[in-house]
Amino acid sequence: MEVLKIATAGSVDDGKSTLIGRLLYDTKSMTDDKLEAIERTSKQKGYDYLDFSLATDGLVAEREQGITIDVAHIYFSTPSKSYIIADTPGHVEYTRNMVTGASTSQASIILIDARKGVIEQTHRHFFINNLLRVKDVIVAINKMDLVDFSEETYNKIKSDFEELMGKRDYQDQTITFIPVSALKGDNVVNRSENTPWYEGQTLLEHLEALDQKDIYNTGTPRFPVQYVIRPKTEDFHDFRGFAGKVYGGELNVGDEVVVLPSMTRSKIKDIYFYNEQYKTAPRRSSVTITLEDEVNVSRGDMLVKVGDLPTVDKQLTATVSWMDSANFVPGGKYVLQHGVNKVLAKVDAIEHKIHPDYSGIEENVTALQMNDIAKVKLRLNKPIFYDRFKDHRTNGSFIIIDSRTNNTAGVGFID
């Protein structure tokens, strides 16, 4: 079954949790015991409607404060697809969670409160979806019931948002506008009778129609080696398999490959998935590859096709999204994890900070704080084999680990 990962973004009270609850309810993905718990709690609180946000706000602190404070994952499925929603909070201070949710998603829902229209938060949400190059963006204009399902209001918000789209740098992104009421269920799963002027799909119809081909950014095949399999048994005495996941494109038996960093050339002999051999290792498959020649390959090395070499360099410029409470400073030393490969990195310079709402840049920055986004220059102790993020979402990104705390302190997108 197909799996579609979706990130959601909205401001406090935009009704994000309610929208997700509505999706679960109308697709009958919510079980009776969970529904009963929601009914019970809604009644206790004196609401005259079902508070679907109770289905997703999982932690005690969230129930107390009535807000979502971390990324939560919600699952539902239809006969044709499995959906995973990364529910990320919309507060200004939680940019890091939104970046995190978007990094694993192929589609994203941006919520706008129809009464408030496009606000600064909307700029941020769109900026992040653009920065992370999320392929399919749905702008859900919510709480339409509170503006009498006004077409005029919808059109005004749509044109405000389209103005924002002029600022984006990722042009291939598909953007779809849908007028909804999460609370009442209009245009979420079922078509609304209240919006006769809207002829587009409902939210679920749109998600159902998304094809895998439309939602993955393609690039050249990259095979970072995770693990070397050497069984040393009688049956597989000389077996040396390179285990890893294929990114960007597919690899085939007989492909001429180069092993990085040694630059040794060989040919793909066999492709295994468990105990079966295949001709092709498709994109995003976890396979085991053997080579024709006896080549020295270890974890962190990369197999690429001859003629499709990535950049091999010890210096790079990247946009970094900082996620740690300890500041990112010039001269600072970190561990940089690029795929499965780890190297040491030193911050050469912070070129400028980028306001994540399209309001420009800030120069002469001395440090980055949590939730800052900036252009930085890094120097590495060993070369890595990278592509530009705009050409390769996987091989163009890295994480920064603070070696004092071992925390994942930031994420970078290579220029």
Next chain:
Amino acid sequence: MSTLAEEIKKPKIASQSERPGANALEHEAIYIMREVAAQFEKPVLLFSGGKDSITLVRLAQKAFWPAKIPFPLMHIDTGHNFPETIEFRDKLVEELGVELIVRNVQDSIDEGKVVEETGKYASRNMLQTTTLLDAIEEFKFDACIGGARRDEEKARAKERIFSVRDDFGQWDEKNQRPELFDMLNGEIEIGQNVRVFPISNWTELDVWSYIQKENIEIPSIYFAHKRNTFLRDGLIWSAEDDVVFRADDEQVEERMVRFRTVGDMSCTAAVESYADTIDKVVAEIRDSRISERGARIDDKRSEAAMEKRKQQGYF
């Protein structure tokens, strides 16, 4: 059902045009298994004999074939396990040729580290945590692979794939590492360990469909069978084992039941079912209107039951 010994011998050659199946969740889980083996020195797979941990074992087999699974399995035995589960466990381990470590909650009780609960709802579920943490310390495990899934419960929905636990085995849910793209950060200090959840993104139906497709053998109690049971709080309890407390006025009746989740006998209720084959089970789950953990009394203790247990170092 083919045994591993038969399967592992020689590769089957798929026809030259074929590609491996496109189950994204399976490829993701295999990737995670390999990251564990590569990033940690002493990983272990926590094996309960339940369907989720059996699925993990199959995924580990796939990740490292034709080599053996490069880490041991560990079972924290409450002493209240269904006999069918233990039988199944021993058979599986023998077939796989991997090491099985068993640590007993009874020993923790005998050593006075934990005190047995009493009364109607007495369970050893909470007590397992101490035995588990002691075992992690004893073997200096730095990564424990578990079969928890985010769809099981609200607090688990926030769990990371690599979830760092401190020296006391505790989970700090407000200070979790962000997980970006496919990159998993397994850097830890001595004394810390990481709980790894390769099937985080699977739903109950995904697990059952996988067991069906892969033709994986599971303990018989997952299939409908006749059992002496009694009713309490609207749930069906097994009356065949004396570890489940039963009051005199709780009537024993034979029912056709199966278990949807297999935890400790004292906290796992059965469901009425005629699903005696895997196909029927999958169909039943697909139509089910009750969540899997709806039959777990340990979650019903309070709205925040799971979150509290997790903070204390539960699975």
